[in-house]
Amino acid sequence: MSVARILRIYLEKAEVERARDGSYNLMNRIKSAFEWQGFRVEFVRNTLEQRLKSAGRRGYSLFFMQDPFHDRALNLRLAYYFPFWRIENTNERWAFDVARKTFDPAGLETDIARKWANRWRGFLFRGKAAGPVREGVVYVPLQGRLLERRSFQHASPVEMIETVLAQDKHRKVVLGLHPKEAYSETELAALETLSGKNARLSIARGGMEEALRTCDYVVTENSSVALSGMFFHKPAILFAKVDFHHIALNVAQIGAEEAFARVAAWQPDFDTYLYWFIALNSIKADTEDAEAQILAAVRRHGWQI
DSSP: OOOOSEEEEEEOHHHHHHHHHTOOHHHHHHHHHHHHTTOEEEEEEOOHHHHHHHTTSSSEEEEESSOOOSTTEEEEEEOSSTTEEEEESOSOGGGSHHHHSOOOGGGSOHHHHHHHHHHHHHHHHTTTTSSOOOOSEEEEEOOSOTTOOOTTBSSOHHHHHHHHHHHOSSSEEEEEEOTTOOOOHHHHHHHHHHHHHOTTEEEEESOHHHHHHHOSEEEESSOTHHHHHHHTTOOEEESBOOSSOTTSEEHHHHOHHHHHHHGGGOOOOHHHHHIIIIISSSEETTSTTHHHHHHHHHHHTTOOO
C-alpha cells in the first residue's frame, strides 16, 4: 500500500525553530532530499503525545533518538560526532545496521583510514590525543543507574567496578562520573564505600581527555567514551551491548577473566576501524551527496521513496 508523500520530523522545541528558519543544516538536507522526491516536510515538537499520534497520521515519521514504534517511523541519531548521523529502525544501538556488520580491515585502504583518523583526532581532541601514554591506570567511564543491571548489560555498573578491581590487582582505577547524570545519594554512597575499601580506586568528574591520554585501557558498560578512547589507541572492555563492539573485548562473549588477561596486549587497527565505523557507515551531513545518503538509508529500511 502506498504511503502519503509527507514526512514529519519530530524535534525538541529549539531544534524545531532552527529547522523552520533554515539554520539546522541536517534538517535542510533531509528536507531537500524528500522535497526532490515530491514530499512535503513538516517539523513537529517531539513530545510523547505527538509521537503517539504519528501512528495514525498519513505519511512517514522520523523521530530524534526515540523508539520508532510503528512501521512508518524511523529513528534519527547522531553517530557520536558531528556531522555524522544514522537513520535506523530501532533506538537500540546494538541493533543498528553497523552493529550487525562484520569489520574486515583487509578490504580497506589503511593509509586513507590513518589520514582520516589523524585529521579527526586533531579536530575532536585539539591535539590531546597526539601523544598518548600508559601510566598504569584503568579508566572506567560511568553512565547512569549504577546499582541496576539492565537487560543489555552483563552486570550492573557497581558489579562491573568490583570485577575490575578483582581482575586487575595492580593498576589504579579511576571512575569517571557522567557530567550530565544526577546520581542518587545511594549510588554515590556505594561508590564511596568501594573507594574506602580500596586505595587504588578514585572518583572523578570531568577530565575525560586526560584520562584517555594516560590510561592503559578503558572499561565501561557501553559509554561512547570507549569509542573516543580508540582515537587515543586505547583498548576497551565492554560489559554491555553497543554498536561499536567489533574491536573491543566483550565480557559477555569471552568472560571477564579472558578479557582482562588479553587487554594489555590488545592492539587492533584502531584507525581503520574508526574510519570504517564512522566515515563509511553513517550519513555525513555536510557532503555534496548527503541527500543521496539520506534517501539510501530510509530506502534500506523499507520506505518507498
